[in-house]
Amino acid sequence: MTPQPPENRDKDAGRWSDLSRPPLNAAALRRALVRPGALWTALDVVPATGSTNTDLAARAAEGAAEGAILVAEEQSSGRGRLDRVWSAPPRSGLFFSVYLTPRVPVEHWGWLPLLAGVATATALSQTAGIDTALKWPNDILVTAPEDSAAAGERKVGGILAERAGPGVVIGIGLNVSLTADELPVPTAGSLALAGARTTDRDPLLRAVLRSLERWYTDWQSADGDPAASRLQDTYAAGCATLGRSVRAELPGGTDLTGEAVAIDSDGRLVLATANGVQQPVGAGDIVHLRPATRQRPEGDDSPER
Template sequence: MTPQPPGNRDKEAGRWSDLGRPPLNVAALRRALVRPGSLWSVVDVVPATGSTNTDLAARAAKGEPEGAVLVAEEQSAGRGRLDRTWSAPPRSGLFFSVYLTPRVPQERWGWLPLLAGVATATALSRTAGVDTALKWPNDVLVTVGGEERKTGGILAERAGEGVVIGIGLNVSLTAAELPVPTAGSLALAGAVTTDRDPLLRAVLRSLEHWYGEWQTADGDPAASGLQETYAAGCATLGRSVRAELPGDRQLVGEAVAIDGDGRLVLATADGVQQPVGAGDIIHLRPARGTAP
């Protein structure tokens, strides 16, 4: 073996410094996902970045093909709704974005983050063996110690001729590493595996399946089965919630349905059913006196 300069040895040692969190195998991921007839055209893994959504959106503006996947082993400035930021230890989760150019009416593109939620939750249930649920509009929940905890979030943004969808998932985070007490991870939920390679493949294959069904139905959430499946896995439905709106306004009611536009329908105390869109709310919280 040719001796390596000290700098290279240090870099390689750092790459494997946490043997419980090995790096992703990009060559194996490409072999499994980039194939004839597949949605996925490019799979890139970078050691670290600020935001995979920001980076992939920049690539989309320069003509990136549909099906590009960008994964970061570490993300220092991940973004959620309303530009909320979060970060996690290197290789402790899955932080990735995909670029899609839907060939369906643009008024139906608002279903893409919900579609990504369904795809992610179903893949994690199957592959990690954990119970998952969805909190409208963009959170993936697992059960830790009998309580629902957020283990993932989804952010969709217009970019180029399509949409970049970012997905962040806490995989192996310990209780001491959680950013907030209400967070969770697959490990804390008792996952049968925290190997990120099969987890990432499962989520991307599930996303490819649901995206294909949705496009075949011309973006119709009912005909594709997306609306029914999302509602079946949505923990928000059946609960009393308070939607905090711009201008210090709020709307309190029972979450009773997800409508055809992906909005949450609240039944208020005066008998009115009021839909609220994801872009209209600042926070969605349990109403006072109800379980979280």
């Protein structure tokens, strides 16, 4: 065997420096997901980037085909709603974006982040063997065992959908193997801390993308109708927000408090207020959604994906 130059040995050592967090197998992922007739048309894994959403949106502007997937082993400036910033250790999670060009009425496009939530939550439940739930509008929750270092209901993932070119880029971030001392905020968790039966990111990513393909295909077949595609009912069934008293913090410092009673046909959260009014609130209308009984700590700006 020809000896490798020192710089190549260092590069390989860095790639495998944490054996508990091996790199993704890009070639195997492409073989499993990119095939004739499938939704997914390209899959790239990069060592690091600022934001997969930003990078894939740039590719969309240059003519990328629907079904392009961009995955990063490390994401240093991942963005959530309202440009909140989030980052995690290399190879500790799944950080990826997909590009979709829906052929349904544009008024139904607002369902895409909720569709991604349903697809992700169901895939994780089946593959990792953990209970998942959805916090409206864009968070993935798990309930960790009481003896866990991150017990109780915790956020393990988030979703961000952004218009790009003629379509939409959907970014998904999931905490997979983060330890308790690596969690970015007190309300965060990870699949490992929730007792997942696997933290192997390759099968987890394949499962999420296959689930997303199924849900997206069914939704398009129903012309984007959330009821006919079962999306509305499935989201509501898995939504932990429903039935709880919440406070929607609105731009300008105002807020709206009520019991979350439904997800309407536009994907908005319907709040039943104390004066008997049922008020729908869209994801773009709120700054934060919090439990009604919890006061926001001074300086709290918990990050989202």
